[in-house]
Amino acid sequence: MHQPKRLRRIFGKKTLNGADLEAEFFDDELNRKVFLRVAKNCYLPGLKAISQGIAHHGFKCAISISGTLMEQSMEWCPEVIDLLDGLARSGRCEFVGQTYYHSLACLIDEKEFMQQAEMHRRAIKKLFGVDAATFKNTGHIYSNSIAEALCKMGYGNVIVDGSERLLSWRSPNYAYVAKAFPVKVLTRNYIQSDMVNFRFARPDRQVPGMAAKEFVDGLSRAEGDIVLIEFNLETFGEHFSKDVGAGDFLKELPIAFDGRDDIAVETPSEASNGLKPVGVVEIESAVSDADLEKDLSAWLGNDRQRYCFETVKYLRPIVETSNERMVRIWRLFTQSDNFQYMSAKGGGTGAIHAYFSHFDSPVEAFISMLWALTDFRQRLYAVADKRSRYFRMLYGELPEGHAFHFAAGFALPSEATARNLLELRDAVRTVRKEALAFHVMRGDLSKWTDEILGCIELATEFRKLEGKGGTSEELRKEMLDSINAAIIEAKRQLGDR
Secondary structure, three states, X not given: OOOOOOEOOOOOOXXXXXXXXHHHHEOHHHHHHXXXXXXXXXXXXXXXXXXXXXXXXXXXXXXXXXXXXXXXXXXXXXXXHHHHHHHHHHOOEEEOEOOOXXXXXXXXXXXXXXXXXXHHHHHHHHHHOOOOOEEOOHHHOEOHHHHHHXXXXXXXXXXXXXXXXXXXXXXXXXXXXXXXXXXXXXXXXXXXXXXXXOOOOOOOOOOOOOHHHHHHHHHHOOOOOOOEOOOOHHHEOOXXXXXXXXXXXXXHHHHHHOOOOOOOOOOHHHHHHXXXXXXXEOOOOOEOOOOOOOOOHHHHOOHHHHHHHHHHHXXXXXXXXXXXXXXXXXXXXXXXXXXXOOOOOOHHHHHHHHHXXXXXXXXXXXXXXXXXXXXXXXHHHHHOOHHHHHHHHHHOOOOHHHOEEEOOOOOXXXXXXXXXXXXXXXXXXXXXXXXXXXXXXXOHHHHHHHHOOOOHHHHHHHHHHHOOOOOHHHHHHHHHHHHHHHHHHHHHHHOXX
């Protein structure tokens, strides 16, 4: 269960000029509209059906709900929280951990990943009184390093996607263990799961009242020790309408298991406790459940996605020195949805991405994210700790997409690259006079030092040079004088000589 905090559709530096900074970036009017529709069509009837299955048929299940959806539920439909609390009190529903913001934190660094995971753990403990022992990462993203972080947090199990990319020739219907860490790896059977998630309304599944029984019959014929099935609750009533039987599936599923001695329903932790791992899962490069590739390309597959992600990643150490409000907004930027909206894949995969996006195109999603990050970055520079700001300007290493590349004209090769004040000084010393004149004339350097590097005083000095005459070497000298003055001031603020 997940609903994101959706970005506003922003074209240009557009602000609401309100007191709530978060509302300037995120569209709660749209979020409320979507949430209430999905709650009515899916969450309320779905959770009621599960509750009835537990009460009348001894059904068992697990639920993973993002922190952003918990927030929306508490604000706009507390009945969702009440139903989840009832499931928790039944003792037959396990609450599975994830990152609070359903984010890509695991790709930023271990510390941020663990902090967002602990935020989620505390939230479900506070709301439902349960401790999470099993973890499911955003998009089932998994690698050896993620297993290490989960081990440090005390998780005993992790749910991952049982694709060939992870398991090769091995079956997902067994328990495995992480490489070098005592974390059991439970692999989702994506073929059986997607029979419902994506192919519920197939023409050969139109016999009323038979879908759940047919599905359970298929599970009972599967070879192995365990068949881990995962549904998106929005499948039932949102992705597929009640007209094709989706509304009745969750009601019929517990009944379909009644009276069978060939198959048992258990929570992930129960299943894990009763199973001995048959092998080790080792994966250095992260895998996921996303798209046909089962890699990170759903979120980081094109230059626009990577540019925005590198910006978010670069801002983290600065955010740490600001305040709680800025940290929360930055973490909302780490939501995986923000990057998935920018995916430009075609075919059926592209259609799925477009279905979930509130933007008209991946380019619109990119523009909105870019302007939001640009605005946020300027506000962040204003409130961040002074030492952090000067250290970043002097010694920081900007991502490649944000570094300044000197060239003597359009489409000409780069002569030098600058990621901080020291590298900028070296570049200005060595590049050809044509490159200096080209960038000063266009105002490139003043804009970069202001909006990217955050050195407002140096940007002001560069702007003075843009309309000033003189020879190229005089221009170089004045630029170097201004850069050296900025370096001296930065070192003074840091207490360096």
